[in-house]
Amino acid sequence: MNVNKLIATLAAIVKLWLFFAGAAGLLGACSCFSDTLLAQGKLNVMTTTEDLASIGREVAGDRATIDFIARGYQDPHFVEAKPSFILKLQRADLLVIVGRELEIGWLPPLIQQSRNGKIQVGADGYLDASLHARILDIPQGQITRAMGDVHPLGNPHYWLDPENGKIIARDIADKLSQFRPADRAAFQQRLSDFTGRLDAAEKRWLAALAPYKGTKVVTYHQSYSNFADRFGLQVIGYVEPRPGIPPTPQHTLDVINEMKRQAVKLVLVEPYFDLKTPNAIARETGAQVLVMPPSVGGVKDVPDYFKLFDYDTTLLIDAIKKAGAGR
Numbered sequence: 001m002n003v004n005k006l007i008a009t010l011a012a013i014v015k016l017w018l019f020f021a022g023a024a025g026l027l028g029a030c031s032c033f034s035d036t037l038l039a040q041g042k043l044n045v046m047t048t049t050e051d052l053a054s055i056g057r058e059v060a061g062d063r064a065t066i067d068f069i070a071r072g073y074q075d076p077h078f079v080e081a082k083p084s085f086i087l088k089l090q091r092a093d094l095l096v097i098v099g100r101e102l103e104i105g106w107l108p109p110l111i112q113q114s115r116n117g118k119i120q121v122g123a124d125g126y127l128d129a130s131l132h133a134r135i136l137d138i139p140q141g142q143i144t145r146a147m148g149d150v151h152p153l154g155n156p157h158y159w160l161d162p163e164n165g166k167i168i169a170r171d172i173a174d175k176l177s178q179f180r181p182a183d184r185a186a187f188q189q190r191l192s193d194f195t196g197r198l199d200a201a202e203k204r205w206l207a208a209l210a211p212y213k214g215t216k217v218v219t220y221h222q223s224y225s226n227f228a229d230r231f232g233l234q235v236i237g238y239v240e241p242r243p244g245i246p247p248t249p250q251h252t253l254d255v256i257n258e259m260k261r262q263a264v265k266l267v268l269v270e271p272y273f274d275l276k277t278p279n280a281i282a283r284e285t286g287a288q289v290l291v292m293p294p295s296v297g298g299v300k301d302v303p304d305y306f307k308l309f310d311y312d313t314t315l316l317i318d319a320i321k322k323a324g325a326g327r
């Protein structure tokens with residue numbers, strides 16, 4: 001083989017290699033095609049909150065694509081409607097909502113404008129996750145939204161009890177099975193796995209908080225009723241005079257007096273509220289203000305439902321110790 005022939009052969013090999021590399025690159029770039037093919041078999045699920053998305057992903061695994069509307073650091077009662085939400089809802093096979101009128105201020109027009117028959121209220125693809133959950137703070141007598149109370153059907157922040165997390169997961173698993181009967185066993189298996197892991201984690205959280213059972217706290221909004229009930233905190237008052245009503249000077253004064261009377265040393269505040277009033281209350285009472293996320297995604301260290309309780313229980317225990325707020 002002379003030199004020229006050798007060069008020509010090498011050049012041909014390089015060309016061939018470049019061709020295959022290029023083709024591989026092209027395939028790599030277009031793996032979207034195979035994803036799209038797979039995605040046709042997948043259910044497209046939308047949830048209103050990150051908490052529901054996290055629980056939904058536990059149950060669905062890779063059999064559904066799950067996206068959400070409200071971010072965990074937003075006040076779920078007041079979410080700014082965006083056109084992108086309508087687009088997401090247009091494509092959904094299933095919409096899972098928190099319910100109890102949590103989303104009533106922003107979700108109905110989005111559902112309507114999506115013109116997606118599958119997820120309209122009452123359709124098969126509309127799941128209210130509160131239906132079987134344990135709901136607290138159900139008002140006695142007549143409460144209407146005209147009074148400004150945003151919890152007229154009981155406390156919608158019920159996901160903050162892992163026991164309700166299991167119930168939400170079961171309802172989602174049942175709904176997914178209804179859409180994909182052939183995958184029922186797989187959903188049930190994932191549900192049982194999730195429930196088992198949550199049971200174990202809940203025992204750990206309960207044990208960690210047990211020494212502080214009965215600790216009295218004030219919270220900004222009525223977000224932590226289920227959390228307090230499960231983990232043994234005693235909520236003696238709220239910075240808001242009613243859920244959804246901003247603090248007033250008279251109510252703030254009442255809260256300060258009550259906190260002094262009962263020696264309350266902790267004010268829990270959701271990340272989306274102004275700290276001015278809580279800080280003023282803390283100054284008057286010697287209490288500590290603790291910003292505590294009530295939702296997955298509330299802070300970046302809380303990417304899923306398990307981490308939410310990991311984070312909050314640790315934060316709370318540290319704060320109770322620091323404030324000397326234990327019983």
Ligand SMILES: [Zn+2]
Pocket residue numbers: 077150151156157221222223243
């Ligand atoms: Zn609320």
